[in-house]
Amino acid sequence: QASQEELKAAYRRLCMLYHPDKHRDPELKSQAERLFNLVHQAYEVLSDPQTRAIYDIYGRRGLEMEGWEVVERKRTAAEIREEFERLQREREERRLQQRTNPKGTISVGIDATDLFDRYDEEYEDVPGSSFPQIEINKMHISQSIEAPLTSTDTAILSGNLSTQNGNGGGSINLALRRVTSAKGWGELEFGAGDLHGPLFGLKIFRNLTPRCFITTNCALQFSSRGVRPGLTTVLARNLDKNTMGYLQWRWGIQSAMNTSIVRDTKTSHLTLAMQLGIPHSFMMVSYQHKFQDEDQTRVKGSLKVGFFGTIVEYGAERKISRHSVLGATVSVGVPQGVSLKIKLNRASQTYFFPVHLTDQLLPSAVFYATVGPLVIYFAMHRLVIKPYLRAQKERELEKQRESTASDILQKKQEAEAAVRLMQESVRRIIEAEEARMGLIVVNAWYGKFVNDNSRKNEKVKVIDVTVPLQCLVKDSKLILTEASKAGLPGFYDPCVGEEKSLKVLYQFRGVLHQVMSADNEALRIPKQ
Numbered sequence: 001q002a003s004q005e006e007l008k009a010a011y012r013r014l015c016m017l018y019h020p021d022k023h024r025d026p027e028l029k030s031q032a033e034r035l036f037n038l039v040h041q042a043y044e045v046l047s048d049p050q051t052r053a054i055y056d057i058y059g060r061r062g063l064e065m066e067g068w069e070v071v072e073r074k075r076t077a078a079e080i081r082e083e084f085e086r087l088q089r090e091r092e093e094r095r096l097q098q099r100t101n102p103k104g105t106i107s108v109g110i111d112a113t114d115l116f117d118r119y120d121e122e123y124e125d126v127p128g129s130s131f132p133q134i135e136i137n138k139m140h141i142s143q144s145i146e147a148p149l150t151s152t153d154t155a156i157l158s159g160n161l162s163t164q165n166g167n168g169g170g171s172i173n174l175a176l177r178r179v180t181s182a183k184g185w186g187e188l189e190f191g192a193g194d195l196h197g198p199l200f201g202l203k204i205f206r207n208l209t210p211r212c213f214i215t216t217n218c219a220l221q222f223s224s225r226g227v228r229p230g231l232t233t234v235l236a237r238n239l240d241k242n243t244m245g246y247l248q249w250r251w252g253i254q255s256a257m258n259t260s261i262v263r264d265t266k267t268s269h270l271t272l273a274m275q276l277g278i279p280h281s282f283m284m285v286s287y288q289h290k291f292q293d294e295d296q297t298r299v300k301g302s303l304k305v306g307f308f309g310t311i312v313e314y315g316a317e318r319k320i321s322r323h324s325v326l327g328a329t330v331s332v333g334v335p336q337g338v339s340l341k342i343k344l345n346r347a348s349q350t351y352f353f354p355v356h357l358t359d360q361l362l363p364s365a366v367f368y369a370t371v372g373p374l375v376i377y378f379a380m381h382r383l384v385i386k387p388y389l390r391a392q393k394e395r396e397l398e399k400q401r402e403s404t405a406s407d408i409l410q411k412k413q414e415a416e417a418a419v420r421l422m423q424e425s426v427r428r429i430i431e432a433e434e435a436r437m438g439l440i441v442v443n444a445w446y447g448k449f450v451n452d453n454s455r456k457n458e459k460v461k462v463i464d465v466t467v468p469l470q471c472l473v474k475d476s477k478l479i480l481t482e483a484s485k486a487g488l489p490g491f492y493d494p495c496v497g498e499e500k501s502l503k504v505l506y507q508f509r510g511v512l513h514q515v516m517s518a519d520n521e522a523l524r525i526p527k528q
Contacts (some may be wrong), residue, residue: 007194011043017425031417061144101146108351109138116365129260138164152179169195176218183207197222211238228253263360282306293318309334320385323347328373338365400497411492418490422471429473438476439526443505444469447494
């Protein structure tokens with residue numbers, strides 16, 4: 001938002017600071033020339049309305065974008081944004097054929113009822129009966145990929161295989177989706193499998209209003225019993241900023257009417273649902289609490305009551321790495337019994353392990369299903385996951401340091417040169433501030449500070465920035481905007497990829513003060 005007058009004032013100030021003619025020492029003169037040229041290049045970009053608009057919106061990568069040479073000079077910021085988006089679209093279309101969006105699910109059902117439902121009298125004469133029998137009784141694998149054909153058309157190929165107690169089958173589906181307008185899209189689906197005959201489907205999505213949309217799905221399933229038609233319609237509406245309401249009608253295969261309200265906020269997720277249908281009718285309430293920690297921990301619970309019985313579920317999920325989320329849910333129901341469901345999301349792949357523990361409501365099964373995963377998780381997290389993530393982070397930081405080593409060295413040399421060139425100006429600023437009992441920076445450090453006892457083994461990495469900060473003082477004020485301080489004159493990044501802060505000890509009106517500021521945090525001193 002800086003005005004042209006502010007830009008000119010900053011340009012003049014830096015030119016006075018770095019002008020080569022002000023320095024007689026040959027080495028200082030050479031360093032001043034290099035910094036003076038950088039300041040001049042920056043001013044050339046920001047003083048031209050077109051290049052400034054490009055830089056303001058997209059940064060340096062916008063200036064490096066191919067194709068600007070054919071753009072007319074007299075363009076508004078909105079027109080430049082539109083032109084940039086056009087150039088980006090052209091690049092995206094060139095890469096379109098190389099992109100897919102793979103998604104997959106692997107589910108392995110485990111029958112562990114022998115752990116809790118054993119009766120000694122039945123096993124007395126059976127050889128090897130002292131060991132409980134745990135077996136895999138069902139498996140399901142599904143996979144899909146998307147292949148963009150044009151900017152509006154997409155082909156989706158999916159398939160699945162399932163087996164349970166020795167019997168199974170599979171199917172394959174091909175869907176063609178077209179975005180018809182900004183308000184909707186349509187999809188044609190064709191499928192075939194060994195358990196069911198051919199399938200033909202049509203799906204339509206349409207925004208009715210900015211707050212309401214409808215989805216309709218028609219299907220024809222061919223089998224040896226004839227043609228089975230099906231129709232599903234979902235009407236959804238935004239009730240407020242965080243709440244959605246849904247009405248669903250399903251006719252044909254498992255006909256039902258369903259209504260639900262979903263409220264999703266930054267800290268919670270609540271679902272209320274009711275269904276009337278054949279063969280299942282039920283009411284359900286589900287709540288999830290989202291903790292605002294870096295591991296994105298979530299705790300959830302639900303109650304479902306219907307013609308099939310009652311099910312209570314509770315569980316938690318947590319991010320264990322950059323792309324992986326691990327969750328566990330305990331399900332207790334009548335007459336379903338007790339089950340433990342373990343789920344791992346890894347990028348776009350999902351691994352699901354439902355473990356059926358008992359057909360009865362046994363307190364021991366509920367206890368072990370609850371405590372067992374917690375003990376295993378905390379042991380694994382401490383002994384395996386945490387050391388692995390720490391080592392991985394160190395490898396990434398080392399790789400980042402190596403890739404930016406030459407650039408950081410250059411920035412360091414420029415910063416050190418700038419500090420030497422600032423000495424005379426800083427001396428004059430300090431004299432003026434002392435005369436008026438104004439703002440004097442006693443000490444200032446920038447980089448990685450270690451204040452937490454749990455991180456006492458980590459190395460402090462800071463640089464002294466007393467001189468460059470004092471040079472920025474004007475009229476007994478120091479104002480820094482919301483941006484990384486590594487880009488300030490006389491600064492550089494002493495610890496690439498790590499969290500940085502600025503610590504300032506300053507004197508104002510003869511009184512000492514201290515302030516700590518995060519790297520991207522705005523700072524204004526003296527504090528009011």
